[in-house]
Amino acid sequence: MSPFAVKAIQLILSLSILIVLHELGHFIPAKLFKTRVEKFYLFFDVKFSLFKKKIGETVYGIGWLPLGGYVKISGMIDESMDKEQMAQPPQPWEFRSKPAWQRLIIMLGGVTVNIIVGFVIYMGILYFYGRDITTNDDLPKGFAVAEQFKKYGFQDGDHVLKVNGEELTNVMDVNKYLFLRDVENIEVRHADGSTETIAVPEDAGTQMFKNDVLRPFEPMRLAVMDTLFPDYPAAKAGFKVGDKIVEVNGQPIDHYNQIDTYVNKDAENTFVVSRNNQLETIQVKPNEEGKFGFMSFGKELKLGETKVEYSLGESIAGGIGYGTNILVDYVKQFKYVFTKKGATQVGGFGAIGNLFPDAWDWGRFWETTALISIILAFMNILPIPALDGGHVMFLLYEIVTGRKPNDKFMEYAQMVGFFILIALVLFANGNDIYRWLFG
Template identity: 70%
Template sequence: MDPFFVKAIQLILSLSILIVLHELGHFIPAKLFKTRVEKFYLFFDVKFSLFKKKIGETTYGIGWLPLGGYVKISGMIDESMDKEQMAKPPEPWEFRSKPTWQRLIIMLGGVTVNIILGFLIYTLILFNYGRDFVTPETMPDGFAVHESFKEMGFQDGDQILKVNGEPFENVTDINKYLLLRDVTTVEVLHQNGSTETISVPEDIGMTNFKAGILEPFVPLVNPVIDVVAPDSPAEKAGLQKEDRIVFVNGEETNFWHEFTQKVKSSTDEPVSLVVERNGEIINFDIKPDENNVIGVAPLLNFDVVHKKYTLWESITQGSSFGYDILRDYVAQFKYVFTQEGATQVGGFGAIGNLFPDTWDWYSFWMTTAFISIILAFMNILPIPALDGGHVVFLLYEMVSGRKPNEKVMEYAQMIGFFILIALVLFANGNDVYRWLFG
């Protein structure tokens, strides 16, 4: 099956699961508090529905526009803007007639489900699959270091021992930590056998991001091909597994990162490769694809430690892993408000590309858990029309002891809705731009 359709099916299935469970997070407490739910929809039913059936007082359905889903709760100012209902006297079964604490629980239900679901999926993944680590001992050749980091004292071949004075469990996480965590010191083992604790500038994450240095540490790997992607420029040109890359564009290549850097800087020009295959020297001219890659992966010269977890360990580690994902996602939000970050904001295309080209349940559930965490955070933002906007008004009511003016809430809802539409158009517009122009 075409990779596009594989990704699309995974995206639709993942979003369907998450949307239904998110809306159940609102639906169940609403029912428990005897609040009428008029509609429960997967996707939006603008003008018409693909399917609908009324059971009791609730119409359940599937819309045709896959931009989300919703529950319509009686007596609530939401995106339906049902002014006729709101103009009538409140009924006992309506949202607006319920105590503030009940309304708050109803509004927080969707976000709560997404958080719990993300943590639960990570727990089950760790219990079923375990987790891989790369330790300093299993990667003795260390890292190739970006030139800007060499000025701080780092050297090619450094092994990462500690970050902020704590032993570093998975050394391949170092780039993520520098970008998203508060890293002040890194202890390294140089190739000459000496150890050194190097101080890192406080604003290193933002500095690297604006400079486009997202991977200042790259594992030192020999330029030997292990995987050639199907239908890639490399496969079409004739590259094979175990080919050793000797020269790129006439320059000698000793490590894999040197090869990838030269390919990415090719600026749409064919790349001239000289490879060694079974003692024979072969020349290739290969034009990279729209992402400036040719579709090969290296033979790794370091070992991966695989760790299995008991059920209890999976619960604690899964919760910790989910918390780290949420914390890192919140931390990266500061980059969105930079010129460089705004251009990287993506919509459904970017989300779809999180999934692999071929069906893989491990990757599917890892990505689904990640999206669940994202949905939780995005929904709790204090923007009218999102759950977080409703929560802000409810907290105001709890603190002040009086309800916000309904007209104010209606206008806020409209403004929030237009903000969301603008963000959706901007994000998906970025996807289209990247698709057209690379």
């Protein structure tokens, strides 16, 4: 099965699970408060359904348009825009007849379920799979540091000891902290054994984003090719496993992480490699994707990871903590969407699909599903009419002021929100198509 098909199946399965659970978050409290639910749908049933069956007062079905799902609650202004029903006198079983606090719980149900689902999945991952972390012992040669950060005082070979005075459980988190957290200083141990606490500028994260340096600290790897991919330019040009690259386009190479700095991904490159104590010169041009097909995974240095096992109790606390950090970090990075560069990187279903691995891996599948669940929770609570957050915004206004927005206003707000969502969906998926064509 092709990687595209594997990713597509994982995406559909993941979204199906999350959509059904999200809608159950609305459905269950609605039923508890004796509110009639007319439809419960996975995907949208524009014109027709792939499947539907009425059980009691609710029609359960599967639509053909996989852009989400919905529950149609009686007496609620939603995407169905059922004006005929809203023109009738309110009935006791309708949403609009219920107290504001009950309506608020119904509307918050989907987001709440998404948060809980994300946390529960993370708990399960920690309990069944544990967690792989990187410690300084796993990095024999320390970090290779991006040129942008060397001006602050960091050096190739540094080991990260503390961030803002606190040790990191996983030293690879230093990149995430720099990008999303308020990092004031980092204590490092240089390759010569000396330690130094280096001040970090306030705009470090912004500079990382602008310069496409999202991982300024990468594990130091020797420039020894321990993996070659068949049918790629490097293998065809004569590279062999074990070759050590010593020069790229006339620039000396000390470690693998430097190679990207000196290669030209649009033209032929000159590599000098050391093989059996002799120097060989190899000319090679990357493929259309800018890839040569060689890799150093650090096998020669025995780069590794430390596996952390979790008991049931530890996995519960760890899952909640890990999920909370994911949510906080996602909220913090959302600010970059409102920049010119950030807007061009917004992705749709293609970008989401690429979060999944090429080959089926249940651990990766559930980890990605948990991430998407957290993202869906945040996106749905945004105060945009037509989203849960829009309804919540108007309900909070009603609870605080004691005045309910009139139905005509809600209809117009719903229409505006719907068009905003359609525009965002088209823009995000348009970005995917553009990257696919010209990326």
